[in-house]
Amino acid sequence: MKTIRFTDGTTVPALGQGTWMMAEDPAHRSDEIAALREGLSLGLNLIDTAEMYADGESERLVGEAIAGVRDDVFLVSKAYPQNASRDRLQDACEASLDRLGTDRLDLYLLHWRGRVPLTETVEAMKRLVASGKILRWGVSNLDTEDMEELVASGGEGCQTDQILYNLTRRGPEYDLIPWLAQHRMPVMAYSPVEQGRLVAHPDLAGMAKERDITPAQLALAWLLARDGVLPIPKAGSIAHVRDNRAALDITLSEAELRRFDTLFPPPRGPEPLAML
Numbered sequence: 001m002k003t004i005r006f007t008d009g010t011t012v013p014a015l016g017q018g019t020w021m022m023a024e025d026p027a028h029r030s031d032e033i034a035a036l037r038e039g040l041s042l043g044l045n046l047i048d049t050a051e052m053y054a055d056g057e058s059e060r061l062v063g064e065a066i067a068g069v070r071d072d073v074f075l076v077s078k079a080y081p082q083n084a085s086r087d088r089l090q091d092a093c094e095a096s097l098d099r100l101g102t103d104r105l106d107l108y109l110l111h112w113r114g115r116v117p118l119t120e121t122v123e124a125m126k127r128l129v130a131s132g133k134i135l136r137w138g139v140s141n142l143d144t145e146d147m148e149e150l151v152a153s154g155g156e157g158c159q160t161d162q163i164l165y166n167l168t169r170r171g172p173e174y175d176l177i178p179w180l181a182q183h184r185m186p187v188m189a190y191s192p193v194e195q196g197r198l199v200a201h202p203d204l205a206g207m208a209k210e211r212d213i214t215p216a217q218l219a220l221a222w223l224l225a226r227d228g229v230l231p232i233p234k235a236g237s238i239a240h241v242r243d244n245r246a247a248l249d250i251t252l253s254e255a256e257l258r259r260f261d262t263l264f265p266p267p268r269g270p271e272p273l274a275m276l
């Protein structure tokens with residue numbers, strides 16, 4: 001299985017599992033837990049969650065899904081910007097750990113930039129690493145200038161920037177993704193199938209049909225074909241998890257990659273980082 005290397009040398013499978021919108025509806029809970037467990041059994045051991053998702057209930061659901069297999073999971077959660085301060089980050093992290101039923105996170109992210117100075121967030125993250133509550137840290141939704149500032153604020157230990165990146169959101173290719181590559185930080189690509197909208201895209205559907213695969217698989221295969229990119233699709237059913245896992249086995253031809261560039265053109269100049 002293709003793997004992705006974080007800045008500190010740790011490797012994880014190149015395809016992870018997202019959890020936004022999970023635990024919103026009790027009627028879907030058992031399917032969502034079954035989907036995450038299926039993903040783990042298929043080797044998709046990175047699970048991404050956040051204190052924000054379902055107001056903490058997504059973390060609780062993940063905790064239930066990984067009970068008994070915690071050590072096999074690479075667990076990622078995120079802190080609200082207002083909690084990413086010297087005074088509040090430790091409490092936010094401990095509350096996440098409690099909901100997740102674990103004593104450590106493998107990766108803890110600043111969800112997006114707020115009013116707390118980055119120097120403070122970096123300091124608070126480093127303290128959590130020192131105490132063993134998190135093994136590494138990173139950020140999300142930070143554009144190139146913010147990343148420059150982060151590194152200048154003592155944040156060289158940042159492991160990743162989790163950003164909106166998919167076939168219809170190629171803006172970061174112009175400057176942010178090259179910057180991250182230069183700093184050996186992989187990209188965690190969120191909303192890799194554009195929250196499901198790409199599945200219905202007629203051009204993508206046409207290309208997928210020619211190969212007898214699904215549009216979701218094709219959208220993921222395109223991301224997986226790129227260096228240092230780790231897509232984290234959210235799948236609420238076993239069928240979707242299996243579908244997504246199979247994207248790791250798809251190889252795209254040069255001709256297909258050129259066709260993607262025609263149908264979903266790369267950026268021609270800088271674009272502000274979009275977020276959902």
Ligand code: NAP
Pocket residue numbers: 017018019020021048049111140141162163189190191192193194195196197199214216217232233234235236237239240241243244275276
């Ligand atoms: P996404 O993964 O692009 O799309 C999820 C949607 O696609 C769901 O409706 C899902 O349906 C559907 N889907 C998944 N696999 C499919 C398949 N094989 N065939 C057909 N439909 C499929 O969007 P996302 O949830 O926004 O992003 C993924 C993860 O990234 C999130 O869950 C979260 O962990 C993270 N995220 C982070 C941020 C951030 O600010 N850092 C923002 C957004 C998302 P079912 O549920 O029915 O399977």
